[in-house]
Amino acid sequence: MGHEVCLSGPRASAVSQLASIYSNSNNNASNNLGNNPPKPQLISKNISILPINGLRHQKLKASELESATRKLWRKADAVCFDVDSTVCQAIDELAHYLGKGQEVAACTHLAMGGNMTFREALAIRLNLMKPNRQQLEQYVQTHPIRLTPGIADLIAELRRKNVDVYLVSGGFRSIIKPVAELLNIDPNEPTSDSGSKHVGKAGVCGLLKTKKSYNTLIMVGDGATDAEACPPADAFIGFGGNQVRESVKKLSDWYVHDFKTLMEELAVSQEEEL
Numbered sequence: 332m333g334h335e336v337c338l339s340g341p342r343a344s345a346v347s348q349l350a351s352i353y354s355n356s357n358n359n360a361s362n363n364l365g366n367n368p369p370k371p372q373l374i375s376k377n378i379s380i381l382p383i384n385g386l387r388h389q390k391l392k393a394s395e396l397e398s399a400t401r402k403l404w405r406k407a408d409a410v411c412f413d414v415d416s417t418v419c420q421a422i423d424e425l426a427h428y429l430g431k432g433q434e435v436a437a438c439t440h441l442a443m444g445g446n447m448t449f450r451e452a453l454a455i456r457l458n459l460m461k462p463n464r465q466q467l468e469q470y471v472q473t474h475p476i477r478l479t480p481g482i483a484d485l486i487a488e489l490r491r492k493n494v495d496v497y498l499v500s501g502g503f504r505s506i507i508k509p510v511a512e513l514l515n516i517d518p519n520e521p522t523s524d525s526g527s528k529h530v531g532k533a534g535v536c537g538l539l540k541t542k543k544s545y546n547t548l549i550m551v552g553d554g555a556t557d558a559e560a561c562p563p564a565d566a567f568i569g570f571g572g573n574q575v576r577e578s579v580k581k582l583s584d585w586y587v588h589d590f591k592t593l594m595e596e597l598a599v600s601q602e603e604e605l
Contacts, residue, residue, distance in 0.1 A: 400566045400585035401596055407494055409545040411536055411564065412482075413552030414500035414507055416573045418514075419478050421506050426460055428470050434459050467505045476509045479572055481590030486514055488597055497539065499532050501556075532556060537563035551593075558582035568593070 415421040426435035438455050462470075486496050498516060500507050532550065540548050540563055550557055550564040553574050561567035561584070569576075569583030572590065580586045587593060 397585045400568065401599075403547050403566045404549055404568065404585070404593065404596055405599060407547045407549045407565075409495040409497065409539060409543065409548040410489055411497040411499045411532070411539070411548065411550045411560070413532075413550075413554065413557045413570075414498050414510060415502050416553040417479065417551065417557075417570050418482050418498065419476055419510055420573055421476075421502055421510075422456065424474065425462065425467075425470055425503075425506065426456070428474065429460050429462060429466065431459050462503075464505075467503060471505055471509060476506070476513060478510070478513060479590065481572075481594065483514060485590045485594050488594060492597065495543070495545075497535075499535050499550075499560075532560035533563060536560045540564075553579060555579060555582060 412418050416423075423432065423436050426432045435456050438459065489496050496514075496516070498507065498511060498514075532552075536548055536550060539545065547565050548563075549566050549568060550560040551568045551570055552558075552560075553570045553572075553576065555576075555578065558567045558569070558579060566584045567582065569579045569586040571580075571586060571588045575588070
């Protein structure tokens with residue numbers, strides 16, 4: 332199963348955020364990334380979100396928290412991945428292409444460090460770049476998306492274990508779409524929810540848990556906005572494979588520097604089953 336949360340159009344303002352969830356059923360899903368996923372199904376937006384406490388509310392010691400998160404990772408039935416600086420590098424590379432690299436990188440650093448809200452940072456970055464549709468299309472055509480090493484294999488393994496996989500992002504639709512396609516996540520059937528309480532990664536994770544009745548949903552990402560998804564996500568795994576943010580380390584239930592570590596942890600669950 333794959334999903335994506337986007338903004339409405341290439342120049343969406345911070346107050347016009349569009350949360351679009353793309354879903355394809357995991358029933359009879361392919362066990363590898365080489366086959367086409369089944370047709371997507373829509374997820375309703377009119378769902379109340381129940382309060383769910385994550386691991387950090389249990390006041391565990393650091394070592395206990397990581398151990399508990401590893402166990403949750405091994406038994407997760409759904410995983411949400413942030414896109415930019417987690418699954419791939421996107422916004423900062425686009426900014427360099429537009430000649431606004433330094434300014435946008437500084438804003439991204441502040442946002443991911445928790446010094447401003449996602450919407451504030453988004454508005455500033457969009458105002459700095461001001462890309463039009465033609466520029467976005469040219470960028471995608473001339474700069475093929477480079478996935479973070481190990482993500483394709485990790486998603487393939489999660490699918491093999493019948494874990495539902497989601498992409499959750501506030502980025503540009505035209506950039507996220509090729510990422511989804513590289514991972515065989517179908518981005519063609521959106522359900523939109525503009526401006527409601529479900530906007531944002533916490534809202535999406537809560538909606539998914541409520542609608543799909545997941546026992547264990549994990550959020551994986553590089554920034555403070557990803558950490559904010561827990562709760563309702565059951566745990567937040569911080570990712571430092573592209574950008575290491577010390578402030579995010581402190582917010583993480585478990586912090587990893589590559590996807591190989593997460594793959595190896597999945598193998599532990601297989602050994603326990605033998």
